[in-house]
Amino acid sequence: MLSRTEHRGVCRLLSSVMSGTESHTDREEDYRFLHSMLMEKKLHLLFKIHERLRRFEKRSPVPVQEHAASLASDLAAELIYQDWTDEVKELVALFSKPNFKSLLYVHDAVAQRDFEPSLPPIPDDTLEDDEDSVKIVSLFKTKDPLGATIKRDESTGAIVVARIMRGGAADKSGLIHEGDELKEVNGVSLEHRKPKEILPLLTRSQGEVTFTIVPASSKEEMSPNKKLFMRALFDYDPSEDPTVPCKDAAFAFRRGDVLQIVSMEDETWWQACHLGDSNTRAGLIPSQQLHERRVALQRPKALFTPRRVKPPVTEDVDYGAITGIHIAGLRRSFRLGTKSSWDRGAAQSKRWSTGVRSSLRPPTYKEVIPYHRDPKDRHRLVVLVGPSGVGVNELKRRLLISDPDHFGVTVPYTTRERRRRETEGVDYHFVSIHMFEEDILNHRFVEYGRYRGHYYGTSLDSVDRVMAEGKVCLLDVHPNKIKHVYTSEFKPYVVFVKPPRIEELRLTRRRAKVICDEDDKNSVRIFSEEDLEDMINLAETIESQCGHLFDKVIVNGDIAVAFRELKVDLEKMEEAEVQWIPAKWICSSPTKARRRCGHLEG
Structure with a gap:
């Protein structure tokens, strides 16, 4: 056992090292790993063994026998020829036990001070080519994979290392590299073997795995790690x-x-x-x-199927939840009309179904960077998109009613005359045609259109106005117009609302009504099978073309469930210590963003 003084010395050393790791926050993950390693029980046991060996070494002991293992083996052989008594049987059985043999081997290694590991001999066939080109690598395999993949070299037929997984056992050892040729695994030759035959061999291996390797002739230097x-x-x-x-x-x-x-x-x-x-x-x-x-190779059929021309629709589906409460900013009539700047009718169908084919890049990955929002910063803009009838407007309405002090919506601009019971700045901002067209030329609108001879539109100023009040601005736009606010100035959080499968859609929309004319509220109709198919096809096309812009996708089968999911997701996003935003925003300035927005305006 360690003396009390020696034990305190080791403890003080560990305590000193551990306290030194707590003050480094620049590489917190590395020091946290070091701290956990120092807390390992095995490490403390090693310290105890080290101290005990040092104490034993001071006595300068001399081994009685340096070859105890061979002596035991010779003795066992001699005993076989003696009378086979119970004592002899017991002694021979003791000499044959693996643990006893290992103990004697360790004794001899210490006695002879032979502490270097002994490697198996290099195969003769590899020595013929180049003695310096072969190395033996031993790795200890845990329950995790070794962290390397292999392939067959098409030109030579050799088995080579295809890639090294960062952080795996092979990577940490620094002894195996991409392009290295594998000759043997645990003494088993890999000649004329296929990769699929070798993988089970590695999977079955436990503990130490030994590779005979011919290093790659040249290895490219790894570039510095970039986060x-x-x-x-x-x-x-x-x-x-x-x-x-x-x-x-x-x-x-x-x-x-x-x-x-x-x-x-x-x-x-x-x-x-x-x-x-x-x-x-x-x-x-x-x-x-x-x-x-x-x-x-498997693009959705909506991209190649001609879409049927539908009569204009002015509002999202009415779920029967609207009780007559009027909320400004929930109208989208500026998207309507038989001829306007909006994609609709046959023109919309053609643009969505054929124009996408040449320029479509399916959503894969989006480079992002961490964003730490300061409490003084404005809230991020929340953009809701989805095909007509999917329930975007109803989700926005429910969010607004759930917390009107936290959420806000934009008030649209129009050039038509103010009607009785309408209030300026509440229902619409009523402006002249000259002022509206001047703002169009100055690229001040996120989106706009004409309906029955009048302009309607959502202005960037109206978005700024809501955000300046410290509220979360809820904005629903046509998918083609997301790019106009997709800037570092607004930092939009884009939510795509998509319909469920056709079977569920039939059940949830069987009683829903579509308002076909804003001026005539009695002009309504029930969703047809054709409407439901169009909704699903358009949703597939929107997701294929604009999916790289979406931060969240919500399937609206049940409006109550979809609303709860959306509300919880927005709360998590706002409360998160770190939010992830597109990397390209870091170089954008508000002025450049506005200018870019203007050039994209159609």
């Missing part, structure tokens, strides 16, 4: 992906997850980590290029 974060815009499950090089080396993620990319050297499979995951080992994920190719 690159991507928000996933699709769900991925490697267990359902037959093309993944190694299912154990890949990991699953959900749409909206923030991933830290650690390697993009492979154009097909990137290496990444889940943000905030305690496991520092990187995993494989499909690259942007790979996922885009996959989506291109």
Whole structure:
């Protein structure tokens, strides 16, 4: 046992090192790992062994026998020829026990001071080529994979290391590199073997795994690690992906997850980590290029199916929840009319179904950066989008009613005359045609259109007005117009509201009514089967074209459930210590954002 003084010395040393790790916050994760390692019970036991060995070494002991293992083996052989008594049987059995043999081997190693590990001999066939080109690598395999994938070199037929997973055992050892040729695993030759035959061999291996390796002739220097974060815009499950090089080396993620990319050297499979995951080992994920190719082969039929021309619709679905309470800013009549600047009717169908084909880039990943909102900063703009009839307007209405002091909506501008019971700045901002057209030329509108000879539109000024009051501005726009507010000035949080499957849609919309004319509230009709199919097709097209802009996707089957999900999500977003915003916003200024918005205005 350690003396009391020696034990206190070790404790003081550990305490000193641990206290030194607490003051470093610049590399908090590394020092947290070091602190946890110092708290390991095994480390404390090693200190005790070290102290005891030092105390034993001071006595300068001399071994009685330096070859106890061979002596025991010889003795066991001699005993076999003696009378086979119970005592002899017991002694031979004792000499044969693996634990006893190991004890004697350790005794001999200490006696001979032979502390260096002994490596197995290098195979003769590899020595013929180049003695200096072969190395033996031993790795200790835990329940986690070794962190490397293999492939067959098409030109030589050799088994080579395809990639090294960051943070895995192979990466931490620094002894195995991409391009290295594997000759043997645990003494088993890999010649004429296929990768799928080798993977089970590695999977079955436990504890120490020994590789015979021919190093790659040249290795590219790794570029300095850059912290690159991507928000996933699709769900991925490697267990359902037959093309993944190694299912154990890949990991699953959900749409909206923030991933830290650690390697993009492979154009097909990137290496990444889940943000905030305690496991520092990187995993494989499909690259942007790979996922885009996959989506291109299975694009939704809505992109190629001519859409039927529908009569104009002025309002979202009425769920029967509206009780006559009028809320300014919930009208969208400026999107309507038979001829306006809006995409609608046949023109809209043609633009959505054919114009998308040449320019579509399916949503894959979006580069993001951390954003720490100061309490003095304005709230982020909340943008709601979705196909007509899906319930965007009703969700916005319910949010506003749930907390009118926190949420606000814009008041639209119009050039028509003010009607009786209408209030300036509450129902609309009533302006002259000259002023409205001047604001169009100055790119002051997020979106605008003509209806029955009058202009209607949502002005950037009206958005600023709501945000300046310290409220969360709720804005529903046509998907094509998101880009006009997609700037660092507004930092929009974009929510896409999509319909459920057609079976559920039939049930939830069977009694819903569509208002077909703003001036005639009695002009209503029930959703037809054609309306429901169009809603789903348009939702697929919107998501395919604008999905890279969406922060949240909500399926509105039950309006009450969808509202609760949306409310909880917005609360989490606002309360989060760190929010993730597009990286491109960091270079945007309000002036440039407005100018860019203006140039994009049609």
